[in-house]
Amino acid sequence: MKKRGRVFKFGDNVDTDVIIPARYLNTSDPKELAKHCMEDIDAEFAFKVKKDDIIVADKNFGCGSSREHAPISIKASGVSCVIASTFARIFYRNSFNIGLPILECEEAAKDIDAGDEIEVDFSSGEIFNLTKNKTYRAQPLPEFMQEIINKDGLINYISKDKDV
Amino acid sequence: MGMTMTQKILASHAGLNEVKPGQFIEANLDLVLGNDITTPVAVNEFNKMNFNEVFDKNKVAIVPDHFTPNKDIKAAQQCKCIREFAYDKKIKNYFEIGEMGIEHALIPEKGLVVPGDVVIGADSHTCTYGALGAFSTGIGSTDMAAGMATGKCWFKVPRALKFVLTGKLNKWVSGKDVILHIIGMIGVDGALYKSMEFVGDGLKNLSIDDRFTIANMAIEAGAKNGIFLVDDITLDYVKEHSTKEYKVFTPDDDAEYDAVYEIDLGSIRPTVSFPHLPDNTRTIDEVGYVKIHQVVIGSCTNGRISDLRAAAKILKGKKVDKTVRTIVFPATQRIYLQALREGLIETFIESGAVVSTPTCGPCLGGHMGILAEGERAVATTNRNFVGRMGHPKSEVYLASPEVAAASALTGKITNPEDLE
Numbered sequence: 225m226k227k228r229g230r231v232f233k234f235g236d237n238v239d240t241d242v243i244i245p246a247r248y249l250n251t252s253d254p255k256e257l258a259k260h261c262m263e264d265i266d267a268e269f270a271f272k273v274k275k276d277d278i279i280v281a282d283k284n285f286g287c288g289s290s291r292e293h294a295p296i297s298i299k300a301s302g303v304s305c306v307i308a309s310t311f312a313r314i315f316y317r318n319s320f321n322i323g324l325p326i327l328e329c330e331e332a333a334k335d336i337d338a339g340d341e342i343e344v345d346f347s348s349g350e351i352f353n354l355t356k357n358k359t360y361r362a363q364p365l366p367e368f369m370q371e372i373i374n375k376d377g378l379i380n381y382i383s384k385d386k387d388v
Numbered sequence: 389m390g391m392t393m394t395q396k397i398l399a400s401h402a403g404l405n406e407v408k409p410g411q412f413i414e415a416n417l418d419l420v421l422g423n424d425i426t427t428p429v430a431v432n433e434f435n436k437m438n439f440n441e442v443f444d445k446n447k448v449a450i451v452p453d454h455f456t457p458n459k460d461i462k463a464a465q466q467c468k469c470i471r472e473f474a475y476d477k478k479i480k481n482y483f484e485i486g487e488m489g490i491e492h493a494l495i496p497e498k499g500l501v502v503p504g505d506v507v508i509g510a511d512s513h514t515c516t517y518g519a520l521g522a523f524s525t526g527i528g529s530t531d532m533a534a535g536m537a538t539g540k541c542w543f544k545v546p547r548a549l550k551f552v553l554t555g556k557l558n559k560w561v562s563g564k565d566v567i568l569h570i571i572g573m574i575g576v577d578g579a580l581y582k583s584m585e586f587v588g589d590g591l592k593n594l595s596i597d598d599r600f601t602i603a604n605m606a607i608e609a610g611a612k613n614g615i616f617l618v619d620d621i622t623l624d625y626v627k628e629h630s631t632k633e634y635k636v637f638t639p640d641d642d643a644e645y646d647a648v649y650e651i652d653l654g655s656i657r658p659t660v661s662f663p664h665l666p667d668n669t670r671t672i673d674e675v676g677y678v679k680i681h682q683v684v685i686g687s688c689t690n691g692r693i694s695d696l697r698a699a700a701k702i703l704k705g706k707k708v709d710k711t712v713r714t715i716v717f718p719a720t721q722r723i724y725l726q727a728l729r730e731g732l733i734e735t736f737i738e739s740g741a742v743v744s745t746p747t748c749g750p751c752l753g754g755h756m757g758i759l760a761e762g763e764r765a766v767a768t769t770n771r772n773f774v775g776r777m778g779h780p781k782s783e784v785y786l787a788s789p790e791v792a793a794a795s796a797l798t799g800k801i802t803n804p805e806d807l808e
């Protein structure tokens with residue numbers, strides 16, 4: 225599976241409170257959440273982001289609460305993938321579980337700039353920067369996680385295992 | 389190679405003799421938890437699967453605590469959704485507001501977690517129950533849905549950091565200072581994906597409430613879980629609150645740790661986290677002049693009876709500064725009642741503080757104490773991120789109940805020692 229898009233760049237420790245502030249958590253409607261995605265770190269984000277765009281950030285992306293609303297708001301905003309040096313662990317599993325692919329790659333996180341056009345291949349872990357004509361290598365995803373992404377999340381993944 | 393406490397618990401719940409860090413396993417769950425923010429999302433996901441029932445009616449707990457008593461219509465809708473789900477699925481441990489509390493104070497109090505358990509909760513501070521020698525960790529709503537359906541959850545077996553605690557805390561220093569000190573030392577991602585294991589001689593000087601506070605904030609160092617060695621203090625608590633069978637796991641002598649930190653509890657000073665990350669810590673001696681507008685005492689970190697006692701001791705017979713709105717919220721109904729019986733509530737009200745029903749309320753900027761632009765709060769809560777307690781340009785300083793109460797009296801961040 226491959227994704228290609230334009231990059232929004234963020235720094236270290238982007239927490240779930242800035243990804244989707246708690247004042248909007250009285251709903252779980254993805255479209256509503258998408259309207260406020262990244263609002264407290266970049267008030268313009270929700271207006272600027274287009275389908276398939278990619279978020280690139282430094283370390284510990286998604287730290288803070290377990291709110292799945294965070295990856296949901298990112299996914300619903302059209303973002304196709306998040307790349308960071310490291311992710312906070314709950315955000316990491318939540319993203320896979322809802323079918324938002326994410327990759328850890330320090331080299332890519334350091335080198336990629338805002339506005340770069342990049343392409344990500346999840347099975348090989350390869351990230352290609354079309355703007356800079358450079359390739360970075362992340363760990364490929366374990367097979368069962370690729371499978372979860374292919375099924376667009378854990379729920380479909382589990383449902384398929386159950387005899388109906 | 390030997391295993392850590394966490395690795396042993398995970399192995400036992402995955403039906404394996406041994407696990408290695410990095411290994412993906414599927415573990416059986418002893419409890420699946422959710423609240424009024426995360427459960428509606430989980431219910432939605434649950435309904436998409438072909439499961440009519442939860443895996444075990446006794447092993448699911450749902451606690452409406454974040455925006456309750458319902459703060460607005462949308463919150464009321466969310467609570468309605470989870471209430472109906474709980475009744476429909478005959479979930480035994482659904483706690484309506486009259487018997488509720490903030491989940492991480494309530495769940496141990498109700499005896500739902502014992503040593504050796506594996507617990508997942510759709511709330512990041514689920515790591516609190518590590519205080520009891522259980523493996524417990526925060527997950528998201530989809531994991532909660534899958535956990536409710538199957539009784540299982542996938543995990544990557546974590547590496548570990550070991551914290552050897554020695555000595556004894558000084559007067560006016562408590563569990564909060566210990567964990568803020570540690571987070572300041574290792575950083576908000578210092579324990580990323582890892583478990584933090586707390587052992588050592590000093591444990592005998594740490595109350596169970598102090599341990600809850602410490603384990604509660606393991607997530608603020610990025611940890612998967614925090615876990616304490618089980619001792620008599622743990623078992624006294626467990627026997628008083630639960631009839632569930634428990635199992636004590638101890639780390640092997642040759643268990644592998646990425647780092648070992650020795651911490652003399654006696655060397656820890658009252659500690660404050662400055663905005664906007666919990667690892668931005670300073671000891672009380674380095675704080676300087678910080679004018680504040682609000683004090684919040686409560687939350688799943690510091691809303692237990694010993695926290696209220698500590699705050700009341702400082703406030704007794706005194707008045708809070710006129711410029712400081714002081715809000716106290718006991719973490720559970722039981723704690724509230726106990727505080728009432730001990731006269732603590734009277735002390736708070738006489739000192740000019742307000743006392744709220746148990747709720748997460750101001751801790752996440754929900755309700756009951758939102759900050760305006762430019763305002764500063766000292767809070768005994770666990771997060772001081774941008775906008776956490778209200779306006780994106782407000783500030784939260786994390787501290788112990790002792791420091792928070794002392795600060796309420798003076799209108800600036802204050803060392804309780806200076807009031808003596």
Ligand code: SF4
Binds near residue numbers: 490513689748752770
């Ligand atoms: S008190 Fe605060 S940190 Fe604890 S569960 Fe509630 S919102 Fe979360």
